[in-house]
Amino acid sequence: MKALLVHERESFGPEAVSLPGGEAVAITFRCPDKAGPNEDAAVVVPLGDGAVLAVADGVGGSRSAHLASAAVTRALAALDDGGRSDVIDAVELANRQILESSQGAATTVAIAQIEKNTVRPIHVGDSTVILVGQRGRLHMQTVPHSPVGYALEAGMIDEGEAMHHADRHIVSNVIGAEDMRIEIGGSLTMARRDTLILATDGVLDNLHLDELIDFVRVGPIAKAAQRVADVVSRRMREPQSGVPSKPDDTTMILYRRNS
Incomplete structure (x- = not known):
């Protein structure tokens, strides 16, 4: 089965992909009223009895941000083995390519490496991997590589303060930097009906x-993805007091275990 690769799309999805043991859905849309390209990207790579899922968010401030997010998702789409070392090699390849382009571009990435009924999160930057149970229990959430993300994890601020923090846009670790650091999480077992969420900050902002x-x-999950996109888009277009609202490109992959 071919990889589903999405980049530089004004809008796309929800598009479903059947995978061993479950189903994935990808959706993306460009920031409302934005003239330039969607700087987010996504990829779903079926591999044997598992898959590699990833979302990437090109870091704003560069005309080539969309090329950076495309570079890392293309590198992952080319995988023919979903082992941890292969995923790391793909991210490092993208980092070299972006640095060698000398365009000042950068991107985040959030990856879920799925093998049978296990998942391992791998990330660079503030895009997020989340695992939740059918009853809403939070099993896992990656820590954003950002000053605000670290402060929230340390209990120095709460979610509400983080949501509206003046430095929320600052990312301290990106692909496209000499000192890029890849964070590799532990392997977790997914139960039937657990849901994985991979999201760029357009969702959680x-x-x-x-x-x-x-x-x-x-x-x-296709209906769930569309519902999230509709609410996020509405909040971007129609800000209300006390409700989070930050216009941005938005991308999400959902994966649901069905066996």
């Missing part, structure tokens, strides 16, 4: 975590 979990934990 416009939804509280408990809202996102409630949207995706039950029901068809």
